[in-house]
Amino acid sequence: MNQDVEHQDNGKKQVVIVAMSGQMLLNFAGPADVFTTAGNILQSFGITDGYDVMIVSPTSTKKVDTNIGITINCRLSVTDISGPIDTLIIAGNDLREESQPALATFYDWLVTRTEHNTRRIASICGGAFALAKAGILDGRSATTHWERSEKLSKAYPAVKVNTNPFFTNDGHVYTSAGVSSGIDLALAMVEEDYTKDIAIRVARKLVFYLSRPGFQSQFGALLPSYENEHIGQKTQNWLNEHLHEKLDVDQIADHMNMSKRNFTRVFHKQTGMPPAKFVEKLRVEAARKLLEDTDTPIERIAEQCGLGGLVTMRRIFLRHFMTTPSDYRRAFRTSLKAAGMNELLAPKLANTA
Incomplete structure (x- = not known):
């Protein structure tokens, strides 16, 4: 009708x-x-x-x-x-x-x-x-x-x-x-x-x-997923162990057994971004994971991920996520813990152990 x-x-x-x-x-x-x-x-x-x-x-x-x-x-x-x-x-x-x-x-x-x-x-x-x-x-x-x-x-x-x-x-x-x-x-x-x-x-x-x-x-990933043989993934595997260090393109290129010039050219072509930008995004991704899953103080997270101090980390988070690290943690931390459910469920879980 x-x-x-x-x-x-x-x-x-x-x-x-x-x-x-x-x-x-x-x-x-x-x-x-x-x-x-x-x-x-x-x-x-x-x-x-x-x-x-x-x-x-x-x-x-x-x-x-x-x-x-x-x-x-x-x-x-x-x-x-x-x-x-x-x-x-x-x-x-x-x-x-x-x-x-x-x-x-x-x-x-x-x-x-x-x-x-x-x-x-x-x-x-x-x-x-x-x-x-x-x-x-x-x-x-x-x-x-x-x-x-x-x-x-x-x-x-x-x-x-x-x-x-x-x-x-x-x-x-x-x-x-x-x-x-x-x-x-x-x-x-x-x-x-x-x-x-x-x-x-x-x-x-x-x-x-x-x-x-x-x-x-705040919801999207800053970096895409790469195949194991992709230069982005190969670089990322090494960088994940060195994020707390001061990194430059020379160090990364040396690890990849490439000249700085050739590494920069190939990396930019395959990932669509310069190495420095890639490193910053990787640091931020590591920091957001720690904010979500741990109670580690934000100052310590900034150090562990090579983001400098609180001021620098805050500025970088605002640029990428349009929110501060503390606000991000409140919004995305482990849901049961954020809701106070861990304390509520702990006695029941202990009784079933």
Whole structure:
């Protein structure tokens, strides 16, 4: 049944979430819970408009396969919707080539959604690729999961990709990073629609930050993985044992049995960065691991990893992660210990030993 005929004008903001196949449930369930919870809170205050949330499939099968083995049976597919939409969210994206022919009708539909018939168009994680394919992101700033940002930038050079924020908006188009960032974006939309107070109430209900601290850069690895025979990996194996030392290119080249000039040229060509930058990133990666897994004082970590003193380490962390070492430790240290669960579980674990 055509959604124009089925949907009655009840004053609610229509939120259409397109659940793409092969994705995590949180991609679409998270934002759906935010808008639904907001509606319930508004209703408790006697405000009856709120949101009308629909999860739809991108294909006529009306079925969505998730990556945890659950198949979602949607009441509608996007082709059933032809009228105005308040908020359209493309949740995730199945990037497998074999899935693209089945999505042809979806993309034909998506290119028809403009600011004239859709107040807000948004994406979660890989959904940015769908918006880019439809030309919706051309000339606009956008973000996606940090692992996919380079791929998005290369595939769609007309898109201004920014990996740092959890979500962005450029005009009526909104994009968000990985999975849980869809919740960040949905909360921001609720605040935009019904004030900060309502958004805070929703965030408290979900035990979530209204404005989550940090940036995506804190989650991504500074260095890629290399094959064993790659010069980057060979260099890294030796450097890991010498990070506490003052290192220069001459020492590293000597270890690799190469001249300084030849080593620098080959290393830059194969890794895409000069040796000095590689060493700094390796030091930072080692320091972040110690911050996550140990109680070692930050001053000592700076020494062990060759990052100098606290001031230097702080400056380097701000440059790479846009946060300080102490704030990074609070956010990423071993979760049970950070939550005080070790002390809680210790007696029980001792009794089972």
